Amino acid sequence: MDFIKAATQPDHPPETAWFFIFSDHQILVLQEKDNSPVIPCISYRTAMEKGLNHVCYIGTYKKIACYCAQAPKPPVTESMGPDFHPVNFRSLFGKMDFDIFWIAGYARQIHDWNMNFTFCGKCGTKTLKSPKEHVKTCPGCGLMSYPRISPAIIVAVIKEDRILLARGVNFPNKKMFSVLAGFVEAGETLEDCVKREVFEETGIQVKQITYFGSQPWPFPDSLMIGFTAVYDSGSIHIDPDEIAEADWFTRDQLPLVPQKPSLSGQLIDWFIESQGQ
Numbered sequence: 567m568d569f570i571k572a573a574t575q576p577d578h579p580p581e582t583a584w585f586f587i588f589s590d591h592q593i594l595v596l597q598e599k600d601n602s603p604v605i606p607c608i609s610y611r612t613a614m615e616k617g618l619n620h621v622c623y624i625g626t627y628k629k630i631a632c633y634c635a636q637a638p639k640p641p642v643t644e645s646m647g648p649d650f651h652p653v654n655f656r657s658l659f660g661k662m663d664f665d666i667f668w669i670a671g672y673a674r675q676i677h678d679w680n681m682n683f684t685f686c687g688k689c690g691t692k693t694l695k696s697p698k699e700h701v702k703t704c705p706g707c708g709l710m711s712y713p714r715i716s717p718a719i720i721v722a723v724i725k726e727d728r729i730l731l732a733r734g735v736n737f738p739n740k741k742m743f744s745v746l747a748g749f750v751e752a753g754e755t756l757e758d759c760v761k762r763e764v765f766e767e768t769g770i771q772v773k774q775i776t777y778f779g780s781q782p783w784p785f786p787d788s789l790m791i792g793f794t795a796v797y798d799s800g801s802i803h804i805d806p807d808e809i810a811e812a813d814w815f816t817r818d819q820l821p822l823v824p825q826k827p828s829l830s831g832q833l834i835d836w837f838i839e840s841q842g843q
């Protein structure tokens with residue numbers, strides 16, 4: 567990864583820069599001849615002339631400056647030009663170079679912070695952005711606001727030669743199953759969260775909770791923390807508010823599941839490989 571995070575603006579405006587330009591849930595991309603989306607790496611001066619808002623320096627990628635910014639008011643094609651296409655940010659997952667997508671995710675989180683903490687959440691005073699790091703301070707009451715990260719667990723529960731997979735009620739693809747996941751609550755350890763989420767969503771008790779890996783998940787600000795766990799007791803009783811269906815699957819009978827490089831895809835791959843031993 568050739569991305570170096572930074573918050574201090576370069577001394578001089580760069581000639582060209584990567585621009586991660588957002589508009590609600592969309593990001594602006596250019597399209598190559600084969601229609602694959604690319605993040606614009608364009609003249610800094612030209613970009614500034616298009617009326618971008620909330621421009622924020624986030625570092626360098628392959629020694630080229632990177633900025634996140636808010637798109638001008640819609641219609642975007644009118645202000646930015648017909649080469650720029652707004653696309654759903656999440657839809658780019660797996661469709662572009664993973665390093666660039668990862669930087670876009672970071673840009674998205676810094677951008678959300680930059681947009682959402684313009685005023686102090688405690689006293690309403692306009693905040694001041696530090697020139698040295700991504701923090702905003704309230705001159706009225708001193709409250710400091712950093713980019714928000716919401717930790718969430720994701721867990722592969724194994725029962726002998728089967729894995730517990732569920733289809734969430736909100737999954738856009740009605741055939742897609744995945745491992746269980748949920749947000750960490752205040753005052754909770756990650757292990758407690760794994761136990762609670764699996765039990766609340768499926769009625770299953772788990773043991774032998776083991777750390778697997780982690781992944782930033784910028785939709786909008788999660789950090790996924792992956793675990794494996796072993797079935798302890800109980801039978802499947804789904805929480806219908808969260809889960810449409812859940813079941814145990816062997817390696818040879820898997821439904822449609824997420825692919826790498828998502829952490830859910832990595833956990834399911836780990837299960838498949840572990841069954842081959």
Ligand SMILES: [Zn+2]
Nearest residue numbers: 686689704707
């Ligand atoms: Zn304040």
